[in-house]
Amino acid sequence: MTMSQSHERTPSDPHVLDQPWRLWATVAVMSTVLMGILLGVVVIPVVQGRGAGLDAFTAICRALGLLPGSPAQPQPLDRTPPTPVSQVVWTPDVLQILARADIAKGRAKVQEVCIACHGEAGVSPSPDFPHLAGQSGAAIYKQLHDYRTGSRVHPQMTDVAKALDESTIPDVAAYYAGQPQRNLNPVTLAESPRAIVNLIELGDPSRNIPPCAACHRAGAGGPIEAPVLAEQHAEYLIQQLKLYASGQRRNDVYARMRLIASRLIEEEMKGLAAYYRAGFR
Amino acid sequence: MRNVDRLCLAHFWVAFGAFLFACLIGTWQMWVRSPLGANIGTPGQYFMSVTAHGVSMAYVLTTFFIMGFGYFVAVTALNRPLPGRLWAWAAFWIALLGVVVTIIPIGLGKASVLFTFYPPLTASAWFYIGLVLVVAGSWIWCVLMLVAMSAWKREHPGQPVPLAMFATVANAVMWLWTTIGVAVQLVFQVIPAALGLVQTIDVGLARTLFSWTLHAIVYFWLIPAYIAFYTMVPRAAGGRLYSDTMGRLTFILFLIYSLPVGMHHLLMDPQHGNAMKFVQVLLTAFVAVPTLLTIFTITASLEIAGRLRGGRGLFGWIAALPWERPMVLATGLGFVMLGFGGFGGIINMGYGMNAMVHNTSWVTAHFHLIFGGSVVIMYFAIAYEIWPRLTGRDHMSLAPLRMQLWLWFVGMMVMTLPWHWLGLQGQWRRVANFNYADPIIAGWGPWVVVSLVGGFVLLISALLFVRNLAVLHRGTVVAVPRALYAVAVHPPKRVPAALNGFGLWNVLVLVLMVLAYGFPIAQFLIEPSPSAIVHRVR
């Protein structure tokens, strides 16, 4: 950028002094950015494209992002058929439906169908049936849909879920989510073994196990369908972990619970179940 | 001091308060992630701390220091009272309110999304609203700086604006340009998601808009250090500024080339093609020009001072410099850290080579050395230089000041040099606890402990810094009035309009932004990326 100082002694009118500045500054700045565009948009893609057997137009489109792929490499294609483990898709309207569910209708359907096993307020009498009080609405919604589509199988629940019509599922989920959880059981709160608390708070990096709280603590920003575990039947939690470990239950998207459960030993499963049974969040 | 010393002190104490707090939790983080602190603290606490450390250092320390220093320059360099003083106080209280409104959700664990927000992870709406308030306060400061300069130019037609004020206004103009990106991202994408008005977010667009701000914001922080280099260091060293014209040109180049280069933060992102990444890498190379010009011009100015004090031979002037003065010592140490940090930077911007270091400790070392090192050490030097003018009291002795600067330098070098080596090994960022059982990670343990030692030295230096300033408020030695700003070898008599205002440069910036960011942003408006479900951190 040469600054050709105007030699003739014109009055120091800024505009006269400015003339060379305005010219040279524009030339300098524009040349840098145009050189960048010429190289980046044209020269590099075309040269790279020739190496990868791509014509200039395709290479430039790929470099600009108008076509997928790199201008320098062939783009792989894949026509594998999908085999999803769960059909539930969290779209904005599903979330809106869940947010605007009608609790009264939900309560009516619960009275009619769910009370027998899950109890009216979601506190189930036997460990075979999970507590639903205070459970996350999204978790109930997903499990019910998985029963309907066969992603998850259970002697009774598959038929019950199929019998429900589509519109009442969010209402049932919202009703149980609204039920207050029972008060905590202070006795077992104190003696949770350090190893278990570490597993829940820190996870176990050496076994690639993330902290349970990272997904299961509400408000951790984890997966939407992660269920609330606090105050759940201990035996039910152990049973589900075993089903995941053996792969019998496989409606966890991308096998996260199956991988984690397969790495937990029996004693840890019991410790975790007792911890959550005690009502920790 | 005409009517601004309490305004400046208020800003500086908020800045340095946040700085000390951030140093404390920063050291805790270093300990928790080291082998000595394994399994101490939960991920929740760690990421809460990282968010608070980032917000305090990057948004509070910087914005308040720059505003306070801007008011000081506007009054002393222009030698006239600050216009709109009530607006300045209003801006201060708005920004301070914003800080409080941001820190509360962080403390409650409702905003652990780090200071660079990772949508679709979304924090409590208050976290973002607080930051918008801080930016709003800084916008008022920008307007005041522009008003002050134009008022001065009306009173002194045809005269060149003092370099310190010219640079401060360049910084304000650049800040107005660059906050557009984060403001649009927050107001139109993130805050509606945080309030629950929308359930999804276009992540590609959000990252591109944030990258618009992400680079020029670091130059917004850096320019006060360069103002000190150009307008205070030459006089402190007993010499003259080698070239005033080059000073103006440097700040103009910062304004032009720091804005259209934000996408070098997205080099490893899939949502942009190589073409625009290369364009912005090339422009990033030109953003190194002003720094390299500054190194030469300031070293030449120091050479003048050194030779005037009897320095002989090619490098005799170095020893002859008055290293006992904090401003000179800080410049020397700052330039060394700028060298190491700059080296880290040119590796980061190496187009394909970014793949070697992206999101590793190499990047952490880069910005700690350049911002945490050379910029913050100049913040210290500026504070030491102007505190007597603000409080009317002078330092009892310069020894503790020099000690503090040396501790900061040693601490920063010991903390960051191992990070370069660890970064090349693949040590990744933001890890609450490393799995030191893994053979690869086990090898990193000793180096993490070395950097932890550097962290402790930095903490001691930070405590000493706040002590050095606090002591002045009750000091007994009355400040002797001394001239502050340097005189150029050839003080400018008449300066082309281009070097006295920003009209031309704003036009060029607009053209550059359209050419560099036009397509990358339009790409999402033409065909939005498939939206991702918002994951709320509550």
Next chain:
Amino acid sequence: MSDARHEVDERWILRTELLWAFGVGVFIAAALGMILFTALTISVNPPSNVERIDPKALHLSGEFAEHNLGTTVSGDGTVIVRAIATQFMFVPQCIAVPANRRVTLRFASPDVIHGLLITGTNVNTMVIPGFVAQVHTEFTRTGDLLMPCHEYCGQGHSEMWATVQVLPENRFKPGSDGRVSCAQR
């Protein structure tokens, strides 16, 4: 100092600055030249692949279905690795790749932003929900490498990592279905 000499000195100073600016230009040209040279000769690029995919329905897609993840070797010998970066786990957690042979790695995220690097290699990419991240590389050294998630993705970010086994040519044998899995050790 007479005004004339003053005028001469000032232009002399500006000339030294210009000379320095020219030197700086040479250095920048050297740095950019290296980037341009390797881009043009051996196609060194940052990983880019503007290929949109809906993260919400990623698990319903064919390519990123659970059984299609991991390393596959297609008929013409191209090695493609597909993996999912999801909240707090890479699926599969162990990836086998051949040494000294072109490999294409494709990642996708169904939930939030992730990122990954493979220690000691140039494999490094962000995984943005909405796009398929794709890296073409060649592994020059064999051994077990670490592939951590290097972008904050939530409370479990620190535990999110996978292993990459770089196998020498002779031990990288695809099965009948073209898949290669990690050697269990």
Next chain:
Amino acid sequence: MISADQSSAIDSDPEAADDVDEAALASVLRTVPLGAAVLAGSTVALLVIGYLIVYLLVFIPRGIVG
């Protein structure tokens, strides 16, 4: 705290003359930027050579990336 509105010597003309003697400055200026040019020049040269070395000896051997 000095009262806000009383202008003190500290507010003296910002470009106040310093104690630099013009003649000494002129003689110094005969050699000045040489030391700075050599020091800064060698540092920047070192940086760029370091960049090229890292590019060729650390980055490229880690495998092609595209």
